[in-house]
Amino acid sequence: MKPDLAEKPAGAVGEEPSTAQRGVRRRRTGAGPFGIERLGRLSMVLLMVLLAVPFVFPTWWMITSSLKSTSEILRIPPTLWPAAPSVEPYRQVFELQPFAQQYFNSVYIAVLVTVGTIAVAALAGYAFARIRFPGANVLFVLVLTGLLVPSEVTIVPLFKMVNALGLIDTHWPLIVIPILGAPSVLATFIMRQFFVTLPGELEEAGRMDGLSRFGIFARIAFPLSRSAVAAVAIFIFLKSWNLYLEPIVYLSSKSNFTLPQALTQYVDAYGGPIWNVQLAATTLTVIPVLIVFIAAQRQFIQGLANTGLKG
């Protein structure tokens, strides 16, 4: 037992007291002697490291290649670290396209869509969960049809609608349709599932205190729904940030483009990608999201797993 305990890394120490008893039993009943079990665990760690390669390497390769010159990026054998790191590709990112503008477009659209969706979904989710009104079930089913309709299915009629309204090459369809249309339905559903679990006594208390229904929602129910709102916010923000089909259908001028669409535009006269510049732009797009993700990984993983399961 002793060597096994000594081997444990610092991070596992916290779990030790609670699992100690179980661990002892397992060790006693385990088939092989210590050596084999430890070898098995070591090979599992090695397997995990090996499996990590296709997840880490693309990011590593993206960052290092974005710092390479045009000639070095094509060099064989490839260099794992740029021989002469240069920020020239990053300068060109902003020179070849209005990249700062495109970045701003993506950010402000995603923020508006997130805030708008939370407002719409929290109100509707709350009403469907807590307020009794005639026709509530019918309306709920009507809203839920959005879960059955992939956005690709309705792209033709929506394009026609946007076109008829003269809103082609504006950001309106990228903001309004996600907030009110199919993408927000999952958010409404998740908010409803949350509000259903709220204890009725809380609202009753608010009512006794003379709060209106909106007051109960705004002062009692909504503040309690922070975890559900966080999950919805992460999910909706990423969805808007990553939107691709809709922007390429609705937008036509470069200064209106959003990031995913802009990334594909770093091409030479023959349509071939200018790799180092394209990878530099991609790095600028990916790194902030990755940093936020690592900082709040628990919320991200739980939130996205929950929303993913319900979608």
Place this chain on the structure above:
Amino acid sequence: MTTATTAPSGRRPGRPEGQRRPERQRQSTWRRRDAATGYAFVAPAVIGAIAFVVGPLIAVAWYSLHEWNVLANTFTFVGADNYQAMLDDPALHDSLLASLWFSLGVVVLNLTLSLGLAILLNQKLPGTTFFRVLFFSPVVVSLVAWTIVWGFLLQADNGINAFLSTLGITGPNWLRGSVTAMISVIVVQVFKNVGLNMILFLAALQGVPEEIQEAARLDGAGALRRFWSVVLPMISPTVLLVAILTVVGSLETFALIDVLTDGGPGTSTTVLVFYLYRQAFEFNQFGYASAISVLLFVIVLVLTLLQWQTRKKWVFHEA
């Protein structure tokens, strides 16, 4: 709360049993006003659903009965002609086949890998949190960004092949051969999303009671046998649910195909959604594209209803 519970007659607070009349009147006004508030609260979502979901869905079905070329500005009712054309369109059949291969490949590879990773992460090995974050990280990265990096890695004479050539291996031109291109899009899609399924499986694995595994161990069942006969049956509802979610996700994959292969080489990776996009926005055949949309909708509908059915069982299993 205290005021509500002081009334000894009614157990449930808020029910105006045996209370004074003005109270009851106040209750009914509150209820009437409450219903109005309910309508106001759901109004944006309901109006949105009508304008941007149900309306367009009806419209797409209506358009699918028309010959509609945007450039030529023709819009004539042709009945079921577009559906007839779908039966006779070899390119559509190819795209259905491509979708089938793509979805099948994605499901098999994704489920194998995500379940394997979940099992590894469930072993309480050192560094589990780190690896969990790492395997999950592509999920938050934009699909287009992820695809661009992989496109760079999958070139004929760069990226992966450059590394292979230093080992003396000549790698295939991944994106120019129809089989390797299909394998490439499958692998890129799976690495992007496998972390999500991994988490779902991890939760399911952690729900398997330790005692049952312990009992099987005492009965002399080896690790493989324990997994196959004890763990897998217990997590099977999750496996089915995750499988359907993954198929639906793969059917809606557009950006990956557009950026990595542009449907090629030839039409080997032109999946249904990509073919739909092409018919609508490259060939301007909005009527025919609408008919394809209806087909896509029906396929996804069947799968989603299947998933809801499974979830009912899954919830039951949990309880």
